[in-house]
Amino acid sequence: MIHWAVPGLMVALACLCTGCRGSRGGAAGLPAAVEISDDQSIPLFARVLEAAYPDFVCGYADGALLFTDGERMPCDDGKEKDFRQRLDDTDIEDMFRDVYPLGVPEEPAFLSDPGRYRSEAFMMKMYGHLPEEMWRHLVRVDWFGQELLFTSVNGAADSLRAVAAELQALPRRYARYFKDSSSFFWREVRGARRRSAHGYGIAIDICTAYADYWRNNNPGAGETDAVAYRNRIPSRIVEVFEKHGFVSGTKWYHYDTMHFEFRPDLLLYARVYPGAAAPGGVSGNKH
Numbered sequence: 001m002i003h004w005a006v007p008g009l010m011v012a013l014a015c016l017c018t019g020c021r022g023s024r025g026g027a028a029g030l031p032a033a034v035e036i037s038d039d040q041s042i043p044l045f046a047r048v049l050e051a052a053y054p055d056f057v058c059g060y061a062d063g064a065l066l067f068t069d070g071e072r073m074p075c076d077d078g079k080e081k082d083f084r085q086r087l088d089d090t091d092i093e094d095m096f097r098d099v100y101p102l103g104v105p106e107e108p109a110f111l112s113d114p115g116r117y118r119s120e121a122f123m124m125k126m127y128g129h130l131p132e133e134m135w136r137h138l139v140r141v142d143w144f145g146q147e148l149l150f151t152s153v154n155g156a157a158d159s160l161r162a163v164a165a166e167l168q169a170l171p172r173r174y175a176r177y178f179k180d181s182s183s184f185f186w187r188e189v190r191g192a193r194r195r196s197a198h199g200y201g202i203a204i205d206i207c208t209a210y211a212d213y214w215r216n217n218n219p220g221a222g223e224t225d226a227v228a229y230r231n232r233i234p235s236r237i238v239e240v241f242e243k244h245g246f247v248s249g250t251k252w253y254h255y256d257t258m259h260f261e262f263r264p265d266l267l268l269y270a271r272v273y274p275g276a277a278a279p280g281g282v283s284g285n286k287h
Contacts, residue, residue: 035051036048036050036051036268036272037050042060043060043075043093044269044272044273045075045092045093045095045096045265045269046060046065046075047060048265048268048269048272049065049092049265051268052154052264052265052268053126053154053264053265055068055153055154056068056125056126056154060075063075063076065092065122067125071125073092073121073122073125074091074092075091075092075093076091076092076093077089077091079091081094083111083223083224084223084224086117087113087116087117087194087223088194090117090118090119090120090194091119092119092122094117094119095117095118095119095122095265095266096266096269097114097117098112098113098114098117099114099269099270099273100114100115100247100251100263100266100267100269100270101114101251101270102242102267102270102271104235105231105233105235105238105248105250105251107229108229108251108252108253108255109253110226110253111224111253112252112253113252113253113254114247114251114252114266114270115247115249115251115252115261115263115266116252116254118194118195118197120194120195123195123200124200126153126154127151127153127200127201127202128200134151134184134199134200134201137151137152137153137201138150138151138152138184138201139151139152139157141157141160141161141164141183142161142164143160143164143178143181143183143204144164144167144168144175144178144179144181146181148160148181148182148183148184148204149183149184149201150183150184150201150202150204151184151200151201151202153201154262154264156201156202156245156262159244159245159246159262159264160204160244160246160262162244163240163241163244163246163260166240166243166244167237167240170236170237170240174234174236174237176207176209176210177206177207177210177233177234177237178206178207179207179209180207180208180209181204181205181206181207182198182204182205183198183201183203183204183205184198184199184201185198185199197259197261202261202262202263203259203260203261203262204246204259204260205256205258205259205260206233206237206258206260207258208258210232210233210257210258211232211233211256211257211258212230212231212232212255212257212258213255213256213257213258214227214252214253214254214255214256217230223254227253227254229253229255230255230257231250231255231257232257233248233250233257233258238250238251241260242267245262245263245264245267246260246261246262246263247260247261247263247266247267248260249261
């Protein structure tokens with residue numbers, strides 16, 4: 001059990017972000033406690049990013065994240081954005097626009113997509129800009145008879161191995177959900193010009209036979225249209241992935257139910273943000 005210390009609050013997480021305190025190869029494990037800075041002059045999202053990705057983020061000053069190599073990255077680009085613009089041109093603050101809903105998956109709130117907002121500058125800083133950079137950090141993970149490629153950066157591959165080990169112990173009726181899975185693929189998000197999480201090596205799609213995707217189930221619907229929700233992935237599977245640092249596409253309004261993505265920052269933020277833990281999601285937060 002891992003305890004994250006925050007001002008006035010101790011949050012217990014089981015095995016979240018396995019190995020993220022190690023090198024960029026991610027083989028070391030978290031210490032018994034990880035403390036989030038209690039400096040209230042620093043936005044909570046910045047303190048969470050430093051706790052979740054200590055190999056890269058080492059501080060915050062004058063509106064910018066500070067990196068261990070000396071680089072500074074502005075957190076707010078100062079632009080007013082609508083929903084689609086926020087997806088296509090995400091800054092670091094935008095990543096925390098919707099708070100990830102903890103607990104049993106429910107039908108998400110309209111346009112609540114916690115995890116779909118990804119700052120490409122931030123993601124590329126950690127996981128690589130070009131395919132050859134990605135390949136240097138990809139390792140093979142045994143996944144129910146398959147070998148999947150996943151990045152070792154931030155301990156992501158070790159966390160996926162921990163997921164597989166725990167899922168293996170579930171009753172046999174769950175085994176059908178783990179066949180024909182896929183992971184790393186250098187590509188853009190379908191219908192967009194931004195890199196997919198699969199292109200960073202931090203996402204896995206589990207069995208397509210039981211998957212539901214908002215575009216497929218709502219032909220012709222656009223990003224801001226109302227869509228009908230459907231999910232056939234058991235909540236027990238979602239729970240195991242979340243325990244090890246993965247967010248689930250079952251909890252997006254624009255759902256992609258087979259999709260699980262290594263984002264320990266969003267899970268940690270959800271556990272420490274006041275009032276954010278209720279299912280359904282919280283929007284409009286830039287704290």
